[in-house]
Amino acid sequence: MDMFIDGAWSATATGATRAITNPATGAVIDTVPWGTAEDADRAIRAAATAFASWKRVPVEERARLQHRAAAAMREASEEIARLLSLELGRPLKGALQEVRRAADLLDVYAEEGLRLTGEMRQSALPGEKVFVTREPVGVVVAITPFNYPINLLVFKLGAALIAGCTMVAKPADDTPLSTLKLASVLHAAGLPKGVFNVVTGRGSEIGSALIAHPVPRKVAFTGGTEAGKKIAALAAQTMKRVTLELGGQCPAIVRADADLGVAARAIVNHAFANSGQFCYRVNRVYAHRSIYEALLEGLAAHASALTIGDGLAGDVSMGPLVNEKIYANSAAQIADARARGARILTGGGRLSGDPYDKGFFLPATVIADADHSMKVMTEETFGPVIGVMPFDSDVEAVERANETRYGLAGFVFSGDIGVALTMAEEIEAGSIWINDIHRSRHDVPFGGMKESGVGREKGHYGVEAYLEYKTTYLSYRGALA
Missing domain, CATH: 3.40.309.10 (Aldehyde Dehydrogenase; Chain A, domain 2)
Incomplete structure (x- = not known):
């Protein structure tokens, strides 16, 4: 399976690949490209081109497309879940539940997007209005772990898309197949080319290239605390926003x-x-x-x-x-x-x-x-x-x-x-x-304190992490005839 860039399957120029194996049997399931910094650049530039038009799509239309994408995930859930079970080893029932819960989260994020509002402040000056609006932050890099590759990606993807951002995702080395399949499913459901791209490769090479690239404005990462600290330090070199969901004990x-x-x-x-x-x-x-x-x-x-x-x-x-x-x-x-x-x-x-x-x-x-x-x-x-x-x-x-x-x-x-x-x-x-333990809800914030991370995901809290505030001062003159 190749990378998914600008709405199409894409190999790496070097031709290098990595085998993906079933951890239960050791059998090779498939191979994926072992991408490079050049592949990271291609994906980011595709996302940047798509962002120029995606951010202008009315939020109502983005929500409609996101609901359609969620429905397509459910239709393809058994195929995606089988890939997930093969590459991760999790029982198929749990893999299927993950895919369907992730589709539900896409729906939740779509509805949260429709509830976003701006403000018009009361001004003490005659002939002036002050507007506070929120705009998409830009191209987003998402780096996700092996353990819940679909759900933890959608934590980020669903919020970014409804906010008007585009994304380049790098899944974990062990579990890229389900994410690549998801990208093709969402594109077939109507997501425009370049809005969601997936690259594969070593974190120290392609991952670092994504984070250090000057174009993306945000990095969203779920993984270990030490890796999160390195990502935050690298992102700070270009003042990228970060959402980091890290380790726990x-x-x-x-x-x-x-x-x-x-x-x-x-x-x-x-x-x-x-x-x-x-x-x-x-x-x-x-x-x-x-x-x-x-x-x-x-x-x-x-x-x-x-x-x-x-x-x-x-x-x-x-x-x-x-x-x-x-x-x-x-x-x-x-x-x-x-x-x-x-x-x-x-x-x-x-x-x-x-x-x-x-x-x-x-x-x-x-x-x-x-x-x-x-x-x-x-x-x-x-x-x-x-x-x-x-x-x-x-x-x-x-x-x-x-x-x-x-x-x-x-x-x-x-x-x-x-x-x-x-x-x-x-x-x-x-x-x-x-007095009981269950899955975290989709409409409330999820994230950690101390060295367990920075920021929150899910609900409107997650969407707001992909938006920038902008204040506009309007001066006007007019006289009634």
Whole structure:
């Protein structure tokens, strides 16, 4: 599959390609171009040409096209989801859900665009009007991760398009196929050429070229914190705006008065979704000492019931980890916890034998008796591993929850809503769930505090991140006849 530039498939001039493999089987699915700075320039110039006309399309027409694009995504959802499952290893059911949720987000953004307004200020001067309007920021570079390649792209794409921006996207090296397919689907649905372009290649080459290029005015990135810092530094050289959704090490607090059945189920379902490969998953759990062993029993029971295998081979709960690097981080955290005296209640080691030998299959791993000397409680895991630690007071639990450089999400389980809300106020995170965990809503802001990022996505908050304010002063003279 080639890159998608200016409404057409495009190879790189060098002819270099990279194989895309199925992480469950090791089989090569397809190849993509290993693009260069020259390819980045071609895509950006196509987006810049398209921007000149796209920004002038009335927002009502952009919304109509975006709704049509969402409908086309749903029609092609099974084809896109199959590619996503092949390249990521996620069970097909979850891949299909991602594509359809992303289509819903396109619709939400379209409606938010129709609600954008400007202002006319009251002026103290006779013969003067002051208008405050919002204009699209310009060409946008989107750099997206492997774990939710469609949904996290649409976080950015849907907001940019309805605002009047055009985009060049660079998907993750492991999962470009679903994004490339999406580009062709949206173009066939009526999105003008050059409005949405996709390039593939090494981040240090084509990614850096996109960010450093003088034409784009914004970079939107989801990924690791260290990569985000480098992107922000490079973007600052040309004063580009940035939206950065970065790492997380998210705490869950379970008080003595919590419904332990609900808490155990919610924590396991959330922590091990997508094999733990997402940023706002539960990474560490703090349980009141009086219910500590009971909660551990519930967590272990739910985690042990999760099935693992090839996402296209049957109805399984978890697929493989996407590559050796991602697996190695989880393995290192498990080994570190063992060495420091923790108990491994479930999982704890890579599965072997047929059909597991060809992929990095790690079962849901629950680590008991963890503490903050262990990596699992202090570093992002991005895999199917959680650490559990007892606490004795609410103050201690909140202090432990905030003892991190991250601040993406937090979770509280308690029968006392007043205490739970107070904890939510004190936890330093962009989103807090109380007494259950579900997907983040499309109409409210999503993003992090501290080193978990800059800016917010989703809802009108996301659209506004792609707009500039402009103030116009109008002086006039007129006399009534």
